[in-house]
Amino acid sequence: MTIIGTKTRSQRLALAGAVILGILLVCAIFAPWLAPFDPGERVARPFAAPSGDHWLGADDVGHDLLSMLIHGARVSLFVGVVAAIVATVIGTLVGVVAGYARGVVDSVLMRIVDVVLSLPVLPLTIVIGVFAGPGLRTQIMVISAVLWAGMARELRAQVLTLRERDHIQAERAMGAGPMYVLRRHIAPAVVPLVIPQFVLTIKTAILLEASLAFLGLGDITSASWGSMLSMAHSRNAFLTDAWLWWVLPPGLAIGVTVLAFALLGNAIEERSRPVLVRRRKFRRRADHGTAGAAGTPSGDAGHPLVIDDLTVVYGENGRGAANVSFSVAPGELVGLVGESGSGKSTVAAATVGLLPAAAQITSGRVLVSGRDVAGMEPAELRGMRGNRIALIPQEALSALNPVRTIGSQLDEAVRVHRSCSRNDARERTLDLLNQVGLGADRVDAYPHQLSGGMRQRVVIAMALANEPDVLIADEPTSGLDVLREVEVLALLDDLRVRHSLALLVVTHNLPVIERIADRIAVMKDGALVEIGTVAQITGAPEHPYTRHLVESAPRLRPLVQEVVQ
Incomplete structure (x- = not known):
């Protein structure tokens, strides 16, 4: 661009x-x-x-x-x-x-x-x-x-x-x-x-x-x-x-x-x-062709999410991400890990077209179901979000309206993209609550009446309301205790298999994400330093930062009792 x-x-x-x-x-x-x-x-x-x-x-x-x-x-x-x-x-x-x-x-x-x-x-x-x-x-x-x-x-x-x-x-x-x-x-x-x-x-x-x-x-x-x-x-x-x-x-x-x-x-x-400041508008180069055509990275054709040589800058000189390239296949879970400020959330925001006003994509593409997010008009973006791609934000309590029941908010998420009656929307809401492990009795509850793990499940249900192809989870377990964190990630893992979702999970917790991820991408200072299978990243990391990250992650090891003779 x-x-x-x-x-x-x-x-x-x-x-x-x-x-x-x-x-x-x-x-x-x-x-x-x-x-x-x-x-x-x-x-x-x-x-x-x-x-x-x-x-x-x-x-x-x-x-x-x-x-x-x-x-x-x-x-x-x-x-x-x-x-x-x-x-x-x-x-x-x-x-x-x-x-x-x-x-x-x-x-x-x-x-x-x-x-x-x-x-x-x-x-x-x-x-x-x-x-x-x-x-x-x-x-x-x-x-x-x-x-x-x-x-x-x-x-x-x-x-x-x-x-x-x-x-x-x-x-x-x-x-x-x-x-x-x-x-x-x-x-x-x-x-x-x-x-x-x-x-x-x-x-x-x-x-x-x-x-x-x-x-x-x-x-x-x-x-x-x-x-x-x-x-x-x-x-x-x-x-x-x-x-x-x-x-x-x-x-x-x-x-x-x-x-x-x-x-x-x-x-x-x-x-x-x-x-x-309105974001600067970009135009495609002629050699990019139509969405999903020539120019897509080799082997990534048909993937619901393709990030191709993405560079995002903040203001004049602030770099959020530089030359990031990877893809997520249907039913695949990719964990995006790295320290704070490494650019993980910037990449996640770019995939749904929700970069802050100070940020802009200076090069590269983000293809969702074959369409470039950066080249879409505002109306097209609104139609895509929640439909083709959905976001699970960090803070569930902040993402939910405190004065409305979770049922009414899920109904709204359904009716925004579907032409259906209130009864049909409510049926879909009850089904979604059941999928995320919440009973129908919670439909009239307010966000403050639910625990942190329950609120996170509600946000996940809202993201799944219109059966998206791509799901972006930006620190979905932020603020949860260890047990709830494992439960939420296990739920996401089950849902991506059940619905064949292309799931990108942004997280700091390497030991937890490595249990369910198919591949792990490691970012540092806005750059993607390494990407590979879980076995490759945790067993034989190539980049020094990845090696340091793996070695620094706390893990429970079996207690070996030595017999003193």
Whole structure:
């Protein structure tokens, strides 16, 4: 596969926005030297048309409109940036304090935020501006007063989530104080979210500044783009052709500036939040042919699951898997083992098209029943998941809806892919529960009423609901005790034989998986270092890491009693 284009669309748009803002910034900084005349000096006859001396003509007093436009960039950008800084500082402080302190502090601050957000922005700015009087300080105060609340609410939600992370709890358990946690952990996580919000806030602030200036609440001694529009309206520019060079240029300047900040802010937000980034689209090379045709690894034709030279990367340089190739035949169980971070779960997620937004397949293919997962449209992927291929996730409790019975959730899994009545779906549900060793009396139970092993059986039943060809079990025994772990893996082994499933089991437990697997694939640092039969992997491993893994795995050995003579 080849990536279309060298830059994403958002990156190109962000570059365009940065270029526009750079030009505007140069105009604002060097306005006294770039402007051909003093904007307050009468240099032409009133309503003079554009000419070689006055490119945009003159207003009703004789001021050069081009000079006013260039100097107006100073005022508009100054008010927008300063107001955005004030709003960002207030919003960040309120959001972080409310999210971390919680309790009464959180309730009081969030009720204030609710009040501010419930009021319409423009009418509120007008009312405050009228009472405070016109001027740049008034504009900055009013704009920042109405823009901080949205940022505070969003950051508060992020801090609430961060506060409950395990590593934060561990820090607090070891005696770390609030300021230490905020400085070392909360702040680094919040700053990437604040930056795009700040850029987007400038965009809104410039629009509000233009609105206030148009209504006469700006500084009458310095012309901004909004005040140029206000003067054009009040001085009858629309009764003559003067509106073409008096109204359109500042209006376009406001629009282009807002657009530039929006493009740049959205690109930064995508960068800081990978979940917002759409995965890059790929196109097949002509020599790949149709799915399941030439190009399939030798001997793997007809296998339900074929992973061919798969490479997955995270972000720019993070590698999740590199050149991974293996297949799983019908009725075969392949165990994928390796240490944490070796890329096992990345391979498992790629097989069902559920890679996180920051990850992308840069080369290779994942063929499920002969079709390439990476080349499917979202609708095709949804139709394949749970039908041709199913996933058993790590945490059964997290995978089940806590407020719905397991019977209703199994019914839903059946009806998503089948056109059947509720009674038919319930019959299928009862059959599935029986297959995984749970009685019909559990159909109305809630997840919290079941043990960990029972919940895992429910998830397995859900994966089998529509008789898939491929079953991916990603750490299916995570969190279970040794006995339940053996029981669940034995159940999977029985089901793959009974239903002729191509079963891929991702696990850390080599001694357990080697009892039921046909082959074992070993991964390290994103690479598949060795794959072979259980006897080959455990008895005569070729790779040093595989040998180390086998030797490190704890095993029960028979006790040999020596007879002392």
